[in-house]
Amino acid sequence: MSAQDRSVVGSSVVNRTPAETRKIVEAGLRKRNNAERRFHSYGMLGVIVGIAFLFYFFATIINDGTSAFVQTHVKLPVSFDADVIDPKGTNDPQVWAKANYAKLIKNSLSELFPDVKKRKEKKTLRQMVSAGAPFALADMVAADPSLIGETVEIWLPTDDEVDMFNKGKIDRSVPEKRRRVKDNQIVWIDQLNEQGRLQKQFNTTFFTAGDSRDPEMAGILGAMKGSFFMLLVTIVIAFPLGVAAAIYLEEFAPRNRWIDLLEVNINNLAAVPSIIYGLLGLSVFINFMNLPRSAPLVGGLVLALMTLPIIIIAGRSAIRAVPPSIREAALGLGASDVQTVFHHVLPLAMPGLMTGAIIGMARALGETAPLLMIGMVAFIVEIPGTPFDPATALPVQIYLWADSPERAFVERTAAAIIVLLFFLLVMNGLAVWLRQRYERRW
């Protein structure tokens, strides 16, 4: 504000008649109203910028990610040649499992493209089908041995570059040297498309496989299970401990300096950067206690310590919200104080406690930094079966894929983000629902 209009607001009016004062005020009024309008719109602009960013953010990620839920498949007439699968006629499933299924695909491709003769060209042709396709054939034979000797039309996943091209993410006008799909591959893709042999199908691999170096074979099941085990450990540890601590601090703790210190301590823990918890996990759980590296168990322990303050703080406010009259009534009827708390206060505070726990879990699910410290960034193909097996977590998988150079991993990263955000949405929605459905106003 300028010096002039400060005088309007602040100066004394002793020497002025009311008419003069009014004149001065009216003279500045337009300017002040303009300033008012400007300020109002700045505020609105702030809100709009925030919300616009959010929408831009979601739009980008959905735009990047949805295409990963489909995967280009190619229909190949595969003849399960007995000479290739089981040349000696042993009928042994182990022999079938080890057979050269890549050759079946090779045969089928040369049948489809009889003109391709040169070795190099054959190789580029073969590279269009996913490196995981032979395993898919092996699984089919294991499931249904009667296929041997038959010729079947099978949809097999294509290589990730073909997939990218088919989804329009690789520009065909770019010179051949600067794209990963060769010119002759483009010709073949067009041919296959004309014959209706290329189709985008739902990408089940993405939800049923572990990590892989080949984008078309990579999935998030391993990471999801890792996250699941981790959250399981976290909730089993953090929820009872957090609730117990909240009960103690609200209901039993004497008012003295130690308890004040404890409260300050808990509030400070909630503000410690998450990466510090990773350092704690590394030096205490892994180096000192010799727990296995990369295990969801350790991740869960670290996240439990991290969410504990959140659960305690939320739990305390939930317990505080139960009115004293409930306690007084129970005590008046002869209940002991422990009985009062466990039979009356706790059930009434439960929705609030659960809400706090779910919000804590949602934070734990999205947390990445401490997991990097305790070795959960390893490249792990196996899907973990217990909390002791090496695993990654969903956010760590996102981090790993975001670092991968393959183009197809970009869309898979975004797709994994969509899945992660979906879980977070469900958890937060559950918390909101719990709060609205069960929380009582006294």
Add this chain to the structure above:
Amino acid sequence: MRLTTIILVLAGIAVAAFFLGRQRSVAVVGGTRQVRKLHSLPGYYGYYAAIWSVLPAFIVLAIWITFADQFIVSNVVNDLPLPYQTMPQSELNLVVNDIRNLAAGNIASAEPAPEIEAAVERYLELRVVSNWIVSLLCLAVSLAGFVIAFFRISPKQRARNKVEKLVRVGLIIASSIAVLTTVGIVASVLFEAIRFFQQVPVTEFLFGLTWSPQTAIRADQVGSSGAFGAVPLFVGTILISFIAMCVAAPIGLLIAIYLAEYATKRIRKTAKPILEVLAGIPTVVYGYFAAITVAPLIRELGNRIGLEVASESALTAGLVMGVMIIPFVSSLSDDVINSVPQSLRDGSYGLGATKSETIKRVILPAALPGIVSALLLAVSRAIGETMIVVMAAGLSANLTVNPLEAVTTVTVQIVTLLVGDQEFDSAKTLAAFGLGLTLLLVTLVLNVVALQVVRKYREEYD
């Protein structure tokens, strides 16, 4: 027996003890009709028996878990032939590691010598024996505890008081976990940091201008000493946090002012949760967004106006981090602005001030301590933030304040130093703990100062 089996068996015993104890309490007074002669409700006698039958056994089990392996290993080592006995401790540790790996069925570092194979066998043997001992011991302790409790049950026994006392002890233990966590954090970071500062002087760490922690394996290689001057990291961290605050502080404050003072109830009710979604998005998602979407955008923009922008510029990380912090600033300041009493506004309006004049001259000064503390908390958030900078900021420690160049931060360096295999006596690994200590101290000081600002300068209006 495996650990889980032991725990399951103990749990089964606890359940059985509960029912038996309850039944016994009813039986000692002569049937359900006489229950009022009991001091406590029958269930408490059940709990009493269950606790006695499980708690001591669990303590035994816990002791075994902590010490058994050390005991077995020392036994095995003592049985090794003489040359091993005279080995220095570090080499012996390697041998022990080999034995453990072989016992777990993994591949050891070298083809095992016959005496090592014997040791492995002995190790496995001892483990089986120790498992049996502890299983039987647990079972015996558990049953003994149960029998003691069972025969102690009498009408006059104050079972409820005993159980409740134990419950209280449990509650106290649960609340002290928070203290233990703090102690753990401080101890783990501090000890390793002290080891680091024994190798690298504190002054070099705090004031040195070059950071290149890659120590070579052999002493005669280039850069074998490594340089641990953390100033470039501090500058990088401050630069990125500053950019983030330049985004978050004005936008967050404007949002808070608008929502608290101008917005209708309906707008407030819809806009607030939407903005809070921003706070719920995991940081790794922001990191992806910064690296994949924002970074190319900014480089493109820079190129268009003729500026050279690094692909991992401080600007990218700072901008995205700023967006992440917006809801943090806005919701904290919103609370503060809302807590300014209405009478101040009414007084200002009564003197003829417009709304914006009231906000600028009355409300913001009154809310200033709270806003300052919110901003300090936001800064501490920005400094400790990891994933965005790991994914979007660089790794090379440039000492620059140019936001278009790549800088690295404290958190990025902690991650890069600790991801992958580590040896715990090299300065390189320990440096991460030195940085961690600095980070912990700075965030702690910011938080304490933020609290103090509110406490000291808050005006009491009502």
